[in-house]
Amino acid sequence: MAATSVEASITTDAISIANLTKVYERISGREIVRTYALNGVDLTVRPQEFVSLVGPSGCGKTTVLKVIAGLLGPSTGRVVVNGRPVTGTGTDRGVVFQQPSLLPWRTVRQNIIESLSFAGIPRAQRKPRADKYLELVGLTGFVDHYPGELSGGMQQRVGIARALALEPQVLLMDEPFGALDAITRQHMQAELMRIWSQEKRSVLFVTHSIEEALLLSDRVVVMADGKVRADVDVPIDRPRSRAELINDPAARDLRTRLEELL
Amino acid sequence: MPAVIERERVSTAELLRRRFISWERLIQVLLLVALLVVWEMTGRVVGEFFLAPPSQLPSAFWEMWKTGELWRALLDSLASLVVGFGLAIVVGIAVGFLMGWYGPAGRTLNPFVSALYVVPAAALVPMFIIWFGLGFTARMVTVFLFCVFEILISTYTGVRNVDRNLVDAARAFGASRWQLFSRVVSYASLPYIFAGLRMGISRAVKGMVVAELLFAVTGLGGLISTAANYYRTDKVFVGVIVLSLLGVILAAAVQVLERRLMPWHRGIGAA
Numbered sequence: 001m002a003a004t005s006v007e008a009s010i011t012t013d014a015i016s017i018a019n020l021t022k023v024y025e026r027i028s029g030r031e032i033v034r035t036y037a038l039n040g041v042d043l044t045v046r047p048q049e050f051v052s053l054v055g056p057s058g059c060g061k062t063t064v065l066k067v068i069a070g071l072l073g074p075s076t077g078r079v080v081v082n083g084r085p086v087t088g089t090g091t092d093r094g095v096v097f098q099q100p101s102l103l104p105w106r107t108v109r110q111n112i113i114e115s116l117s118f119a120g121i122p123r124a125q126r127k128p129r130a131d132k133y134l135e136l137v138g139l140t141g142f143v144d145h146y147p148g149e150l151s152g153g154m155q156q157r158v159g160i161a162r163a164l165a166l167e168p169q170v171l172l173m174d175e176p177f178g179a180l181d182a183i184t185r186q187h188m189q190a191e192l193m194r195i196w197s198q199e200k201r202s203v204l205f206v207t208h209s210i211e212e213a214l215l216l217s218d219r220v221v222v223m224a225d226g227k228v229r230a231d232v233d234v235p236i237d238r239p240r241s242r243a244e245l246i247n248d249p250a251a252r253d254l255r256t257r258l259e260e261l262l
Numbered sequence: 263m264p265a266v267i268e269r270e271r272v273s274t275a276e277l278l279r280r281r282f283i284s285w286e287r288l289i290q291v292l293l294l295v296a297l298l299v300v301w302e303m304t305g306r307v308v309g310e311f312f313l314a315p316p317s318q319l320p321s322a323f324w325e326m327w328k329t330g331e332l333w334r335a336l337l338d339s340l341a342s343l344v345v346g347f348g349l350a351i352v353v354g355i356a357v358g359f360l361m362g363w364y365g366p367a368g369r370t371l372n373p374f375v376s377a378l379y380v381v382p383a384a385a386l387v388p389m390f391i392i393w394f395g396l397g398f399t400a401r402m403v404t405v406f407l408f409c410v411f412e413i414l415i416s417t418y419t420g421v422r423n424v425d426r427n428l429v430d431a432a433r434a435f436g437a438s439r440w441q442l443f444s445r446v447v448s449y450a451s452l453p454y455i456f457a458g459l460r461m462g463i464s465r466a467v468k469g470m471v472v473a474e475l476l477f478a479v480t481g482l483g484g485l486i487s488t489a490a491n492y493y494r495t496d497k498v499f500v501g502v503i504v505l506s507l508l509g510v511i512l513a514a515a516v517q518v519l520e521r522r523l524m525p526w527h528r529g530i531g532a533a
Contacts (some may be wrong), residue, residue, distance in 0.1 A: 069434050089434050101431035105449045105526045114445065118437035146526045166435070 013080070014170050014202035015045040015068060016155035020061050022226075027216070035065045039226035041077070048200040052213035055223035056262060061206045062098075065174050065222070067093045068204065082169055092121040095161030096173040100155035102147040102162075108134065109143040119166055133161040136195055153184035157191075164195070171203045177212070178233045186242070189215055193239065210258045214245055222261045230261050314496035319503070322496035331485065336504065338472055339481035343396060346405025347466040354410045354462070355455060358417025362451070363443060368418065375414065383407045383469065389478050401473035402480075408469025409462035416458025420451030453527060456520045465514055467509045482508075 022038040038060045045051045053061045066072040068079055070089035079086040104109045112130035121129070134143055137157040147155050156176055163171060166216060175183040189212060196203065207213055213220045214234055222230040236244070236251055245251045281377075298316050305315025314322070326332040361375075363370035381402060394400035424447050427440025432446045481507050489497035520527075 071430055071434060089436055089438055093434075096436040097427060097431060099427045101425075101427040103428060103446065103449070105452075105524065115432070115435040118432055118435040118441055118445075120436065129455070148526060162435075 012046070013044045014047045014082060015043065015047070015065070015204060016078075016080045017041055017043040018067070018078045020035050020064070020067060020079065021075045022060070022067065022072065022117040027148055036226050038067070038074075038077075039146050041226070041228055043228060045202050045204055047169075047202055049219065050196060050205065050217045051219045051221060052201045052205045053221050054084075054119060054207055054210060054225060054258070054262070055229075056211045057208060059223045060226040061223050062174055065172050065204060065206050068170075069093055071095075080095045091121075091166055092168055093170045093172055094168035096156075096159050096163045096176045098175045098178055100152070100159040101146065102155060102158055104147055107144050107146055108139060108150070108158050111147065112165050115162050116165060121166075128139065128168075130161075133165040134158070136164065136198070137161045137191065141253075151184075153188060156188065158228050160192070160195075164199070169202060171201050173203065173205045175208065178207070185212075189198070192216065197238075197262060199260045208262070210255060211242075212246065213258075214251065214255060215240055215242065220258060222258060223260070229259075232258065232261040309315075310495060311493060312495065314494075314499055316484075316499075318496045319500055322494075323402045323500045326485075326497060326500060332500070332504065334357070335480070335482050335485040335501075336508075339474065339483070339508075342401035342405055342473065342481070343466055346402040346469070347463065350406045350410040350413055350462060350466065351400070351459065353406075354413030354458065355417050357453075358414045358458075359421060359443075359448070359451075361414075362418045362421025363447065367423075375411065375418075379411045379415070384472060387472075388502060391477065396477040400477050401470065404477075405466050405469040408472070409466040412461040412465055413455070413458040416454045417451060420454025421447055423454065424450040438456035452524050456516065456524070459516045459520075460513060463512045464509055467505065467512070471505065 019041075020038050020041040022034060024035045024037060026033050026035075028088075041064055043051075043053075043064065053063050053064060062115070063072065063123075065076050068081065068086065070086050070093070084092070103114060106114055109127070109130050112134065113174070116126040116129060117123070131140070131143065134140060137160055139154060139157055142150060142154065142161065147158065150158070156179075160173075160176065163173075177188050180188060193216065199219045203217075205213070205216060210220075214236070217234055220232045220234060221228055232254065234254065236248065236254075245255065287363045293513060301313075302315045302317060305313045305318075310318060325333070358369070361371050375380070387404070388405070390403060394403055426447055428450060432442055437445070471483040471486075474481040475487055478484070479487060482501055486498050486505075487503035489495075489501060
């Protein structure tokens with residue numbers, strides 16, 4: 001990719017990554033072994049765009065997300081979010097993790113308030129925001145419960161509400177429904193679409209499910225061996241249904257193409 | 263939404279019944295009765311000179327209580343125990359946190375802790391006599407050394423085993439290092455710290471008795487050894503029972519504190 005296109009995209013893109021590598025070194029016997037978790041990744045996410053990052057496990061998709069979140073430093077390359085180079089974690093990005101990762105000693109509402117206090121949100125705004133987003137994910141009746149008293153799906157909703165409560169421009173979601181059963185997962189996908197259509201944000205959504213990617217995203221980026229292998233638009237009208245993905249010939253073709261890429 | 267939550271007020275009688283009556287409780291009582299019966303019969307057969315039967319213990323207890331020797335011994339013991347254990351809590355948790363939180367400190371101090379941990383405290387007793395004499399300080403130091411490493415190592419392990427996901431989640435929201443420590447890591451290590459305190463308290467009681475036997479003959483340990491010297495096996499048993507009751511009460515106190523500080527942390531199968 002030419003340098004000029006990167007420069008030009010900085011002002012417009014929500015996320016812009018150029019030539020990102022992440023190398024892990026370890027000593028084995030008399031050799032230094034370098035593992036390239038990411039080997040030159042280029043990726044952009046436009047404002048309000050929903051992009052899925054798919055690939056087999058170990059392909060580096062979670063690593064990309066963690067670098068964008070600022071939880072991991074890149075070995076080389078540039079990550080720019082909303083025109084600002086990423087140097088660490090920041091409140092312009094909300095992260096939803098594979099595991100709900102809630103503090104077990106805090107209630108649902110306190111968990112969100114605590115995270116907002118980490119983020120430096122003024123005290124007076126924390127509780128109203130927590131309640132607003134807990135309502136959005138349908139947990140109003142459970143604000144005073146401890147995470148241990150909730151089901152996995154409900155805990156994951158709290159994780160989503162926590163990220164939304166930051167009101168970030170960019171939402172980074174790392175296989176948020178991966179640990180859920182199929183029924184809960186379908187329900188959560190529908191909920192996510194509802195929430196996203198209400199409050200459009202740029203979303204980078206990591207998943208290993210092609211079906212999930214097709215259902216949710218404007219664009220699907222396929223990763224393999226630490227590189228982007230393909231970048232495919234999903235020109236299917238919203239709202240989408242599972243049945244459509246199976247019956248619509250265009251959707252079926254797209255699905256077959258993506259499956260061949262993996 | 264799957265969960266239905268029902269709240270129902272219970273009567274005091276129902277509460278007591280649920281708390282105190284169960285199969286476990288019944289078997290506990292039966293075991294205790296069986297033990298007392300066997301002990302009583304053996305005592306009567308071999309004679310009180312060798313083994314005082316439990317039926318003689320109440321009068322021995324009353325005699326020791328009236329003369330004041332029992333509660334004086336108890337207070338004496340408690341003083342060194344409380345001060346030694348208290349110091350061990352402060353030092354153990356502080357050093358454990360330091361070692362777990364600052365990687366370099368942990369890696370540097372780890373071999374020293376391991377080395378000190380394996381030294382039997384009893385082997386150092388001659389040195390304690392030289393350094394601290396035979397009084398309160400020597401006993402307190404013995405209690406401290408008997409239990410400080412349990413608390414320290416548990417705290418250290420706890421900090422190192424904090425769920426990475428929790429730390430990442432807090433970091434992603436921009437938590438500072440101090441917030442990470444005070445709001446996430448310290449709470450997350452509490453289960454380990456309490457495990458250390460529970461082990462530590464019983465070690466502390468043992469340390470206390472060892473000190474009382476080896477230094478000045480005083481406290482409950484002294485009471486027991488003096489009684490044994492006079493072949494008063496009834497008094498010996500009263501002393502031992504008071505000691506183990508002390509251990510049970512202290513362990514329960516740690517558990518109450520644990521429930522207070524960690525209301526979210528209940529065992530598997532809690533209703």
